[in-house]
Structure formats: structure tokens, C-alpha cells
Amino acid sequence: MIKKTLKVGDMHCTSCALMIEAELEDAGVKARCSYADQTLDVEYDESRVSLDTIREAVKKAGYTLTVGK
Helix, strand or coil: CEEEEEEEECCCCHHHHHHHHHHHHHCCCEEEEECCCCEEEEEECCCCCCHHHHHHHHHHCCCEEECCC
């Protein structure tokens, strides 16, 4: 399992964070998104999910993703 902290842009409220989490859960990613910090903590199996998959799920929710630590 891979764990990463990513930066998310364009979030305006807590509902934004919840939408991102829902999209990622649908993609098979454990996610916790913080509107206040503009961060996204993800945990995923790299043999089943790629960072590109995560990026696309965030984009589908209407937000932008920047790789963090």
C-alpha cells in the first residue's frame, strides 16, 4: 500500500472535500481530504490504482491535484 499527501486546488468548502473523497472511494482509494489545509491523504494499492487514476478522479470531481510529499 502506498500512502501520499497531495495538494488539491480550487476547493471552496467542506462539500468540495466530500465530493473528492467520494470519487476516490469509487476508484478504490482510501482518502481523507482537508478543505482547511487544501490537502488530500490517500492510501492505495499501486498494483490496482495509479497516481494518474487518482488525478483523473479528482479532476472528474472538478478540482486540480498537485503531487505533494
